[in-house]
Amino acid sequence: MTSHKPHRDTIFLEEAEILSHEAYAGEQYILRVQAPLCAERALPGSFVHIQCDRSKPLRRPISIMRASAKQGWVDFLYKAVGEGTRLLAQRKKGELLSMLGPIGVPFKLNPERSIPLLIGGGVGMPPMIFIAETLAGNPAYKPMVILGSEVPFPFKPQPSSILVPEMPEGVIASMPLLDDWHIPSRLASLQGFPGCHEGYVTDLARHWLSELSMEARTQVEIFSCGPHPMLEGVAKLAAEFDLPCQVSLEEFMACGVGGCAGCVVEVETATGPAMKRVCVDGPVFDSRTVFPS
Template structure:
């Protein structure tokens, strides 16, 4: 049974369509959740009951949706009791989902070259945003994805050449090539075709290659571990570029009631405490770092 809340938040009993395991304790879960699939926007997340034996839900970012077919894709990493129980769930089983939750990314219509930077389990919102921009066909994003464990997809040499980058930096996420979106991968694990270093180092290389006018059309979006987001915020400030980040915080209720995920946000009236779950997870980088 679906229960609408605030016109955008739904409680659904979602059927598991597929559940794929990847190296590095990573999993991609596809579930049937038509209300969530229809309402979700890039940056949204769901609050998932991992198992009936584990009442405390887990927040997981949305990676892809199909409003037409009603499915939602979630990427997560097995790190504790909840996600371990979740990793055992099988296709055909039902799983309780609350979502979509949170404030989405809001691209500036005047900036035509979005730079998307995702790290680890922060990659899903960047994939969702990239697909949304591809469907709108109004902007030409560049996507950088980083991981220190094998990527949860099979990297392949990109057919979309980027002469401003080193010739050996050629690995991409296959979906990005399918969408015609330039994408490069970064890691410090010597993965073939990847940039050997941090995502921010690759981003700086790309930004430096642009002329001043083109760089003025760039807007940065990012999701990943806290230290990475701090570095992305510093990079945005260095190049005087707007930047939106999606924060990852521990959550209990996921709907703003417990205030367990608050962060300090700078405003014109001074610092205030904001809830990552409903006031975020997307914030302007300069307001939180």
């Protein structure tokens, strides 16, 4: 008898209607679709597999940035970097997109760690925004968000209205939506954007962690998504401060539902190294298992 797989009966195929599709500098796009089945079950860290165009049957994985179970919409931030996403960028409001989702193991908040440090880079920002929204108004958590980009941010940074004394002087740029949710955020880039930290997100996170009290630091857990080198740096940062850390991996995928094993990565387990599928065994993993020190 075949054993039950935890991801069965949780992934849905929908013809999602495009509600809005906005272009930003750096070939970045924010896409909102009506997809009630996905919206009802989406969690921070989950993603969808989208057919970008009828001419390209192979789907593309895109992280979920926001979702409204009540209104049935789902938001994505993506960058047009290849033929598939460039075709997706041409799709218009009112058109339908074939979409599989939500897929993957999400981030898991620990109630014993009340200070989530959310670190997102480039198109790795969406899961961090999703986590932040789930925490908005929750007095049990005091999140801190650090976002980085080497192209203009897909929003207009503004000086934060939230004081963060542990941040370097002059680092005041924030994501307005996070300020609206009363969640502190700061931005980092090597491009000299006003109010941003001139450096990597890991440099800014290290400074913030170093300025925290020892008591506060024991309450921190790191959550991160972004390019592989950034995630490796975040994992080293977590090890440096002896902090738990969850990372969401970005990998090329074919089927997206665990059948082809085309997205496997080596992961350390209690019984030794094992090959795990990023799509359904992840994309979220303990950083120590994928970036062992």
